[in-house]
Amino acid sequence: MASSLTCTGVIWTLLSLLCAAASCVGFFMPYWLLGTQMDKPVSFGTFRRCSYPVRDEEKQATVMLEQCGRYASFNGIPSLEWRICTVVTGVGCGLLLLVALTALMGCCISDLISRTIGRVAGGIQFVGEFTMGKLFQS
Template sequence: MASSLTSVGIVWALLSFVSAVASCVGFFMPYWLLGSQMGKPVSFGTFRRCSYPVRDEERQATVMLEQCGRYASFQGIPSLEWRICTVLTGVGCGLLLLVALTALMGCCISDLISCSIGRVAGGIQFVGGLLIGSGCALYPLGWDSEEVRQTCSNNSNQFQLGSCEIGWAFYCTAGGAALAILVCMWLACFAGKRQKHYPY
């Protein structure tokens, strides 16, 4: 099978895929912030939430509905910072996924990835990782929203968790971005084979 990647390039393709999957899975899962409300576990992502209070008209009381879902609209996301975080992280994940899929195709297709294209791909990974990292850095600014304060015993504030804790999805997303910036970007410079020049 023809390949346009060097042996370093194959490692780069695999790590790029791992980085993209980690970031995308972490971004989609609503387990960035974990807490409890009315005795039920509650978790938040950037644009999704698990367990939320609803009014039960039969019992004339507020009960916790234990299911996960997206906010009804983009404006429904609890804070401006989380909206910005959603956009930045989503675009960053898209860039990492694009490079990872291109890198994997380079394992099977000759002349797809040259030295210069590998460097460009590394630059795209750097930008994608930077966007995701920026989104992760903005996320704690939304901890002062009313929804989060209700879940964290009214003790949370920007960069203060109160009774809540950071969930595995946040670390997964940030870890994928760090892998893209610190490792994949560097390996991309050595990923592509030198193109053969034919005298015509």
Template sequence: MASSLTCTGVIWALLSLLSAAASCVGFFMPYWLLGTQMDKPVSFGTFRRCSYPVRDEERQMTVMLEQCGRYASFHGIPSLQWRICTVVTGVGCGLLLLVALTALMGCCISDLISRTIGRVAGGIQFVGGLLIGSGCALYPLGWDSEEVRQTCNNSSDQFKLGKVSSHVDSFEFVWMFCSQR
């Protein structure tokens, strides 16, 4: 099979695939915020959460359902900022995947990617990265929602999360986690 990419282009294609996969996995996983509710570990992201309180009508009490799942509807996402973050970050991940898969096909098909197409693909990757970064920047604006307050022991606010630790992934996004330690 002939390739339309140089050695540098092949490295770009592989790194594009790895970064797109890491972005999509990070977007999909519900571990953006970690905390406790009713002495059970709770975590959630923009559109998924693990361990959440539900009303048990038989026992007439609230119990923790210890499983992961999506919010029932788009409007079930706790805040407007998180809804925007979900859309913007999802579009960014989609753009990164589009470019990565196109670049990967360019490794196998000759004359698929020209210099101009490579530059356009790089521009699309840049826009995708900006969308993911801006979506992650919007995420903290939803930290004053009721769900976050409950998870962070009713002490969180937009700029006050209580005890917080952070780490940086390969795209230099800062993800914050609540902890009750």
């Protein structure tokens, strides 16, 4: 199994995989905001939510549904800002995964990653991290 990466490139690949995995897990987990509502613990993120209020038509009251799930539709996300955050964070995760998987293939295939492709991949990683980093600073 020939590699087109140096020792530094292999370390970059492993760190890229770890970063992409952590970013994707953080994106899909609903633990961005934690709190309580109607004396129940609730949490939500841009993509999913846990323990949320629903209208019970039989009792004509609002009850807490104690389960996790994603929003029923894109418009079901509570605000425009959260929708934008969902799209931008998803794009950032996709870019990180693209670079990490390409780098992983470079560990197995000789002459796949040249110096120029490595620089472009680093730039793509920067854009992916920058978009997600700017969101978390807000």
